[in-house]
Amino acid sequence: MRWWIILIVGLVVATIYSVIDCALIPANRVRGLKKPAWIVIILLLPVLGVVLWFTIGRARAGREARPRLAPDDDPAFIGTLGRDKEQDERIRRLEEELAALDSDSADPDVTGKATPTPDNSPDGTGGHTPDDSGRTDA
Template sequence: MVRILLPAALLLLAFWVYSIVDCAIVSPTRHRGVSKPVWILIVVLFPVLGGILWFVVGRGRERAPSVYRAPDDDPTFLGSIGSISDQDERIRRLEAELAALDAEDADPDGPPRPAAGSATPDDEGDTPRGAHG
């Protein structure tokens, strides 16, 4: 019986020490769940169960730290805004609208433009169109 218990106890002790060391030296980006000091406390207080929990639940794959990216540096954002031809078409439409607005707001220092349907000063003495007689 001692032949079985002594090696089993040594293996469990080695597993416990390895769990504590692994939990203590692992990068903060590789643990899941609770914080690192809490994991160390769990592994120390519950020798075998804590180590099993650490390797099954707490220890995870390395994840990249979240870094803020400006929208113009984010490839997913850049891919979602459409192609260059869409942007060129939108720019052409906006330029056409701007030209139309500029044509409406012609020289503010010049003579006022007549409203649509009203007679211009040149047409005052003329007969209306289509009324030749």
């Protein structure tokens, strides 16, 4: 019976110490949840809450927990926005070029080759006479 009293008193002391520690510790040393949530966990789950507070919730002295930043306040996230815009613009330009190439390949005269015309003349000029540059009159 005496051991139970000592165990209960030790648990109450550890719970009170944990709640006070959680309430007074700087917010930048709290990990996982916010301070009010940790206090509720410590009080609702006396043994488990105390163990969780000292293993997960409390950052070691000299170390700060990572600050909780919203995405629009995080410089790393904002830096990715510019890259995303550049990538989107590059993809848009490539898609336009691809669409232009597709539309060009559908047109047979764009290949750079002359379109064959019927040539019924015996000399191969199609009945036209070449001018000084060697081209035929069309």
